[in-house]
Amino acid sequence: MTTSRGPRALFPWLMLAASPCLVGLAGPARAQSPAAHQHGQVDLAIGLDGPMLTLALEAPLDSLVGFEHAPRTAAQRQLAQALLARLRVPTGLFTPDPAAGCTPGAAELDAGVLEPGAKPSANGHAELSATYTWTCTSPAALRSVDLAGLMSAAPRIARVNTQVAGPQGQFKVTLRRPATVLRWGR
Ligand SMILES: [Zn+2]
Structure with missing residues (x-):
């Protein structure tokens, strides 16, 4: 058994082992921001499953409040609080086609660094x-959703990239300000 040749013989193995490892690290890092x-810009996914509409x-955060860190000034705190309060109430924020007869249910919000005590992003x-x-x-x-409430709550949004999946099929719809109504299918 020689100790001097061991590391050299192992070296190719280390290289091989390192490659999948790097790939493995790159995967989750990308997966954290799928959109x-x-x-x-903002991304919107609209799904219809039976009577359930999910958006x-x-x-x-830059598209919503213009900064991507915990609020540092009184003005930033006010902006963040007002936005989060608005985003917690779906009524008037998103208005599904009245013909579909949709009643709002739960709203779940993950505001990241705007949440009190949140860690800064890496x-x-x-x-x-x-x-x-x-x-x-x-x-x-359901053939449309009016985003007027969202667009007025967040004037920095210039473009909404939307994917719709429902019984009529799948659609990609891009909405550009000043338009506020997403329409798909026919
Ligand atoms: Zn950013």
Whole structure:
């Protein structure tokens, strides 16, 4: 048994072992932000499952409040509090097509670094995610959602990238300010 040759013989193995390891590290890092983080834009996923309508919002904080760290000034604290209060109430924020007869249910908000005591983000960027549900009496009639409330609550949003999945199929819809109504299907 020689100790001098051991490390050299092992070296190729270390290289091989390192590669999958790096791939493994890159995977979860990417998975943390599945949507493209683009300032001025937000991502919306709209899903219809039977009578249940779900709307998931993913937004860079820059698109909502103009900063991506815990509020540092009184003005930033006010802005963040007002926005979070608004985002917790789906009524008027998102208005599903009245023909679908949807009644708002739960709203879940994860405001990331805007939450009290939250840790700063590792890469300097930070996001907010929110999920809203409705129960609809005529879900098949749903062909639009009015985002006027969201667009006025967050004037920095210039573009909303939307994916819709429901009984009518899947649609990609892009909404650009000043438009406020998402429409799909026919
Ligand atoms: Zn950012």
